[in-house]
Amino acid sequence: xxxxxxxxxxxxxxxxxxxxxxxxxxxxxxxxxxxxxxxxxxxxxxxxxxxxxxxxxxxxxxxxxxxxxxxxxxxxxxxxxxxxxxxxxxxxxxxxxxxxxxxxxxxxxxxxxxxxxxxxxxxxxxxxxxxxxxxxxxxxxxxxxxxxxxxxxxxxxxxxxxxxxxxxxxxxxxxxxxxxxxxxxxxxxxxxxxxxxxxxxxxxxxxxxxxxxxxxxxxxxxxxxxxxxxxxxxxxxxxxxxxxxxxxxxxxxxxxxxxxxxxxxxx
Amino acid sequence: xxxxxxxxxxxxxxxxxxxxxxxxxxxxxxxxxxxxxxxxxxxxxxxxxxxxxxxxxxxxxxxxxxxxxxxxxxxxxxxxxxxxxxxxxxxxxxxxxxxxxxxxxxxxxx
Numbered sequence: 001x002x003x004x005x006x007x008x009x010x011x012x013x014x015x016x017x018x019x020x021x022x023x024x025x026x027x028x029x030x031x032x033x034x035x036x037x038x039x040x041x042x043x044x045x046x047x048x049x050x051x052x053x054x055x056x057x058x059x060x061x062x063x064x065x066x067x068x069x070x071x072x073x074x075x076x077x078x079x080x081x082x083x084x085x086x087x088x089x090x091x092x093x094x095x096x097x098x099x100x101x102x103x104x105x106x107x108x109x110x111x112x113x114x115x116x117x118x119x120x121x122x123x124x125x126x127x128x129x130x131x132x133x134x135x136x137x138x139x140x141x142x143x144x145x146x147x148x149x150x151x152x153x154x155x156x157x158x159x160x161x162x163x164x165x166x167x168x169x170x171x172x173x174x175x176x177x178x179x180x181x182x183x184x185x186x187x188x189x190x191x192x193x194x195x196x197x198x199x200x201x202x203x204x205x206x207x208x209x210x211x212x213x214x215x216x217x218x219x220x221x222x223x224x225x226x227x228x229x230x231x232x233x234x235x236x237x238x239x240x241x242x243x244x245x246x247x248x249x250x251x252x253x254x255x256x257x258x259x260x261x262x263x264x265x266x267x
Numbered sequence: 268x269x270x271x272x273x274x275x276x277x278x279x280x281x282x283x284x285x286x287x288x289x290x291x292x293x294x295x296x297x298x299x300x301x302x303x304x305x306x307x308x309x310x311x312x313x314x315x316x317x318x319x320x321x322x323x324x325x326x327x328x329x330x331x332x333x334x335x336x337x338x339x340x341x342x343x344x345x346x347x348x349x350x351x352x353x354x355x356x357x358x359x360x361x362x363x364x365x366x367x368x369x370x371x372x373x374x375x376x377x
Contacts (some may be wrong), residue, residue, distance in 0.1 A: 032360040036367060054276060061280040061316055064287050066326070075279055078271050088283040092290050097318060099294030099312035109375040120291045122322065129315045175341075175370035178326045179363040180346045185319040186352055187359075194316035201317030205324045225310070232309050 024144025026131075030123040031151040031182030035063070039162065040173030041068055046163035048076035052191050063119055063149060065179060067091050095120060101129040101155030102245050106139040119145040142183050200227040226249015337374060344370035 014022070050072065067088055074084055102125055107116045121210040124145050128136060189198055196234045201224050206221035301307045329339055348366030355361050 009332075015365055018375070029359045032364045036363075049270060050276070051270065051273075057276075061284040062287055063284075067283065067287070071279065071283060075271060078275070081278060081282060084279050085282050085286060086332075088286045089290070092287050094318070095287070095290045095293045097314060098291070100281070100307060101314050101328050104295055113326060117295060118288055119290045126315065126319060129311075170371060170375055172371035172374040173367065175344060176363055176367045178323070178330060178345075179366035180350050180359075181323045181326055182345065183352050183357075183359045183362050185316070185323050186349065187357060188316040188319050196316035197313045197315075198320050201320040204317075205321050209324075209328065216328065217321070220321050220325070221318070224321060225314075228310055228313050228317075229306065231313070232306050236305075244273075244312060 006087055014137070019137045019139035020143045023091045023140040023145075024147055026127050026140065027147035027151070030148060030180065031090045032151060033154040033176055034123060034148055034151040035174040035182075037065060037069075037180070038152045039159035040155075040176060041072065042156040042159020042161070043066075043170070043173065044072045044159075045156070046160050048072055050076055052160040052164065055160050056153050058158050059149065060155045062088070063152070064088075064092055064095075064121060065152065066122070066193040069174060069177070081221040083216075091217065095197070097221060097225065098129070101125075103128055103133040103136055105231075106133055106138060107141050112138050112142045115260075116145060119149055121145075121148065123180070125150055126188075129186065140203055192202055194251075196231065197228070200224060200231065203227065210256065296319075340370060340373035340377075343373065 036057075038059070041058070042052070045055045045058075046052055048264055054072070054075070058071060062068055062071065070087065070091065074087065078086045098120055102120060104113065104116060107113045125139075127144060185198075188194055201220075204223035204227055205216065205220040207267065208216045208223055275285070298307060301323045328350070331338055334341070346367050348362050351365040352359075352362035
């Protein structure tokens with residue numbers, strides 16, 4: 001695994017100051033994607049004829065990037081509250097799957113842990129699920145998440161200000177979200193060990209789009225999970241010495257894979 | 268279009284926020300007793316890479332549906348993002364900025 005350019009090889013035992021610094025460095029990589037996206041959100045809010053304060057209010061009240069962008073168009077068209085609730089549920093349902101691999105056990109109980117769960121956006125998940133848990137401390141994770149929210153809120157305010165000053169709208173900033181996910185996938189796919197997961201995910205998504213185009217994301221995630229369960233059963237039946245050789249001892253499993261699958265944040 | 272009433276905006280934010288937090292918090296509570304399960308551990312191990320691909324496909328599809336006439340711009344900007352990322356030593360900043368700038372330029376100039 002490549003070390004962060006500036007991030008020290010912080011471990012869970014490093015002093016608190018070091019952890020906070022590591023958290024800030026962690027957030028920079030995804031911040032590059034989040035900040036422009038925040039600007040896009042702010043611009044969308046103003047261009048849709050909604051009050052500027054909606055941008056920061058969304059980023060605090062519903063902290064979830066892609067849904068916030070969608071909420072702007074729903075709110076602008078005065079969609080019924082029930083429609084909004086169902087849409088948010090369907091789009092954010094994938095967060096249910098993050099609990100499997102987000103290192104929440106590294107975050108201190110109480111307020112830090114509550115915040116960490118509240119702020120578990122895609123980017124926070126991608127950053128910390130791929131890092132070896134034993135190198136993570138509470139302060140690092142929470143600092144990273146706080147920074148990510150700050151980029152998002154700040155970007156929204158900047159975007160709203162820009163849009164208020166612009167004579168005409170500029171389109172296409174939503175591409176930043178897509179580009180961010182492309183980059184994260186490329187980095188996660190760096191190791192050969194991640195290939196089966198990616199192939200199964202591609203398969204699940206293809207089937208979901210063909211069979212249930214209206215809820216492809218949700219069905220794709222469910223199918224992907226089902227395929228991984230099958231994979232688990234198959235590899236277990238074929239003996240733990242085969243393809244699961246590296247997953248023999250549970251203690252080293254996560255760190256092993258996290259290292260092998262590459263870290264997103266050091267890109 | 269008239270500006271929607273403030274109560275409506277605040278209610279939408281409150282409802283959406285509550286649903287989002289619940290979706291993030293409840294699974295942790297549900298999985299707690301299962302932490303030691305081999306299956307849960309392996310799912311945690313295998314999920315991240317595939318989950319990211321699913322997000323890519325999903326967002327790409329949304330963009331194609333929203334701008335069906337601009338598939339060429341989406342394809343070109345995606346290619347720029349991937350090529351820049353692979354050739355410029357995987358610097359996320361550069362790849363995201365290059366892809367997004369390309370897309371914004373293509374959409375607004377042509």
